[in-house]
Amino acid sequence: MKVLITGATGLIGQEIVSLCHQSNFEVNYLSTSKQKLQSLSNYRGFYWNPKEGEIDTNCFQGVEVIINLAGATVAKRWTSSYKKEIIESRTLTASLILKTLQNIEHNVRHIISASAIGIYPDSFQNYYMEDSDKKDTGFLGEVVAQWENAILQFKVVGIDVSILRIGLVLSEKGGAFPKMAKPIQLGVGSFFGDGKQWQSWIHVKDLACMFIFIAKERLIGVYNAVSPNPISNKKLTRTIARKYNKKIVLPSVPRFVMKLILGEMYILLFSSQRVCSDKIMNSGFHFEFGNITQAIEVLVEE
Numbered sequence: 692m693k694v695l696i697t698g699a700t701g702l703i704g705q706e707i708v709s710l711c712h713q714s715n716f717e718v719n720y721l722s723t724s725k726q727k728l729q730s731l732s733n734y735r736g737f738y739w740n741p742k743e744g745e746i747d748t749n750c751f752q753g754v755e756v757i758i759n760l761a762g763a764t765v766a767k768r769w770t771s772s773y774k775k776e777i778i779e780s781r782t783l784t785a786s787l788i789l790k791t792l793q794n795i796e797h798n799v800r801h802i803i804s805a806s807a808i809g810i811y812p813d814s815f816q817n818y819y820m821e822d823s824d825k826k827d828t829g830f831l832g833e834v835v836a837q838w839e840n841a842i843l844q845f846k847v848v849g850i851d852v853s854i855l856r857i858g859l860v861l862s863e864k865g866g867a868f869p870k871m872a873k874p875i876q877l878g879v880g881s882f883f884g885d886g887k888q889w890q891s892w893i894h895v896k897d898l899a900c901m902f903i904f905i906a907k908e909r910l911i912g913v914y915n916a917v918s919p920n921p922i923s924n925k926k927l928t929r930t931i932a933r934k935y936n937k938k939i940v941l942p943s944v945p946r947f948v949m950k951l952i953l954g955e956m957y958i959l960l961f962s963s964q965r966v967c968s969d970k971i972m973n974s975g976f977h978f979e980f981g982n983i984t985q986a987i988e989v990l991v992e993e
Contacts, residue, residue, distance in 0.1 A: 692714075692716045692717070692755055692756065692906070693716065693717040693718075693719065693753045693754050693755060693756075694711060694716050694717070694718055694719070694754065694755070694756045694757070694758055694906065695718075695719045695720065695721065695750055695751065695754040695756070695757045695758070695799075696708065696711075696718060696719070696720045696721075696757075696758045696759075696760065697720070697721045697757075697758070697759050697760055697761040697784060697788075698759070698760030698761050698762070698805075699718065699720035699721075699722070699736075699760070700720070700722060700727055701760060702860070702862055702864060702865045702866050702895065703760055703805070703860065703895060703898060703899060704720075704760050706862075706895050706896060706898070706899035707758060707760075707899045707902050707903065708720070708734065709899070710899050710900065710902075710903045711903065712733060712734070714903060714907070716733075717732075717733045717734075717753070718733060718734050718735070719735050719736075719737060719750050719751075719752075719754060720734070720735070720736050720737070720750075721736075721737055721738075721739045721746070721747075721750055721761075722736050722737070722738065722739070723738070723739060723740060723741070725738055737749060737750035739787070741761075741780075741783045741784045741787050742779075742783065744787060746787055746788070746791055748791060748795055751791070751792070751795065751797045751798075751799065753798065754797070754798060754799055755798055755799060755800055755801065756799070756800070756801045756802070756803065756906050757788065757799060757801070757802040757803070758802075758803050758804075758902055758906070759784070759785065759788075759802060759803065759804040759805060759842065760804075760805045761780060761781065761784040761785075762777070762780050762781045762784075762805065762838070763776050763777050763780040763781075765777055765809075765831070765834070765956070765959065766867070766956070766959065767956070768953065768954050768956055769830065769954060769955045769956045774830060777834055778833070778834055778837055778838075781834065781837070781838040781841065782837050782838065782841040785804070785838075785841035785842055785844070785845075786841060786844075788802075789841075789844055789845055789848070792845075792848060792850070793848055799850055800850060800851060801850065801851040801852075801853065801906065801909065801911075802842065802845050802850055802851070802852055802853070803853040803854075803855065803902055803905050803906060804838075804839075804842040804852070804853070804854050804855070805855055805857055806835055806838055806839050806842075806854045806855060806856045806857065806913075807831070807834075807835050807838075807856055807857055808856045808857065808858045808891055808915065808917065808964050808966050809827060809831030809832060809834065809835050809962075809964075810826055810827055810831075810832055810835035810836065810839070810856060811823060811825065811826075811827060811964045811966065812825050812826065812827045812828070812832070812964075813827070813958075813961075813962045813963050813964065814963060814964070814965070815887065815888070815889065815963050815965075817965065818965050818966075818967055819915070819964060819965065819966045819967060820915070820967045820969070820970065821856070821912070821913040821914065821915055821970055829958065830955065831958070831962075835856075839854055839913075842854060851909070851911045852911065852912075853905050853910055853911055853912060853913075853914065854912070854913045854914070855898075855901060855902065855905070855914050855915075855916040856913065856914070856915050856916060856917075856966070857893065857898065857916040857917075858890075858891035858892050858893050858915075858916065858917035858918075858921075858964075858966060859890050859891065859892040859893070860892075860893060860894075860895050860898060861892055861893070861894050861895060861986055861990060862894075862895035862990070863989075863990045863991075863992070864895075866895075868990055871927075871928075871931065872931055872935075872990075872991065875928065875931050875932050875935055875937055875939075876935050876937065878937055878940075879941060880928060880931070880932060880937065880939055880941070881928075881939060881941040881942065881943055881944055882924055882925050882928055882939065882943040882944070883924055883943065883944050883946075883949065883960045883961055884924075884943060884944070884945065884946050884961055885925075885943065886923060886924045886925030886928065886943060887923050887924070887925065887963070888923065888924050888961055888962065888963035889921050889922070889923060889963045889964055889965040890921065890922055890923065890924055890927055890963075890964075891915075891917040891918070891921040891964055891965060891966035892917065892918055892921070892922070892927070892983065892986070893916055893917050893918050893980075894918070894979070894980035894986045894989075894990075896979060896980070897918065897978050897979055897980055898916055900976075900979070901914070901916055901971060901976060904971075904975075904976050908974065908975070910974055914970055914971045914974075915966045915967060915968050915970065915971065916968075916971070917966045917967075917968050918968065918978055918980065918981055918982070918983075918986075919968050919969075919972065919978060919981050920981060920982045920983065921964075921965045921966060922983050924960075926983070927983060930983050930984060930987050931987055931991070934987050934988070934991045935991065946961055949961070
């Protein structure tokens with residue numbers, strides 16, 4: 692099988708590329724940086740510039756499956772201009788790929804796209820499944836709604852669509868975990884608010900495996916990409932602290948303080964979403980890191 696990956700050089704993309712090669716999949720990838728383009732027998736880069744509508748159509752040669760990870764990080768202050776970039780980095784990229792496929796001959800039969808659990812509203816009580824009719828009315832809900840709608844358009848041209856709503860991704864190589872772990876390691880960690888907010892998380896290796904599983908099994912539809920065991924912010928913080936042999940002694944960080952520091956983006960730290968992964972597990976997927984203690988064990992080096 693040959694796959695085309697957008698966002699292949701990012702944290703999640705690198706894990707997926709590695710698994711593709713283990714499965715003897717050839718990988719084409721799109722990059723906006725010409726310096727990141729390589730041309731190996733099983734790993735070939737192609738240039739694109741979604742803002743200008745540019746794409747090297749050779750990237751689609753022999754490709755059956757597209758894995759779409761394109762999108763600017765939400766972990767950056769949400770100015771008006773950056774909010775626009777967050778949305779367009781997801782919608783313009785999808786639209787450019789779709790428009791290009793409509794105008795060339797190709798073998799693409801399936802697109803598997805990243806999405807986010809940010810589509811679900813903040814709640815301490817609800818347990819969200821993929822068919823939930825409750826949608827977040829804030830900025831993150833708007834981002835995910837537009838993102839998923841752009842991907843669903845591929846159905847119009849007969850391409851199967853799979854969407855993974857991803858939770859908090861844990862990796863020692865980057866993302867949120869090192870930023871969470873560092874202050875705890877230094878003895879200055881604390882909870883956010885009362886620490887009761889649900890955090891639906893997934894180890895990056897399980898996430899990469901899920902993309903490959905869906906590609907191999909040809910699963911179609913929306914799937915929650917979270918571990919089977921959501922935890923509270925307090926439990927996550929204490930589990931990390933225990934691994935470092937530290938105690939959480941500082942008072943919790945109030946919501947208004949983080950709002951002053953981060954602006955509207957503070958919601959990322961305080962939003963509570965308890966999300967269910969039964970659907971993907973009932974399809975035969977097995978989590979290597981099903982509980983947070985297992986995950987922290989491998990994330991924190993001795």
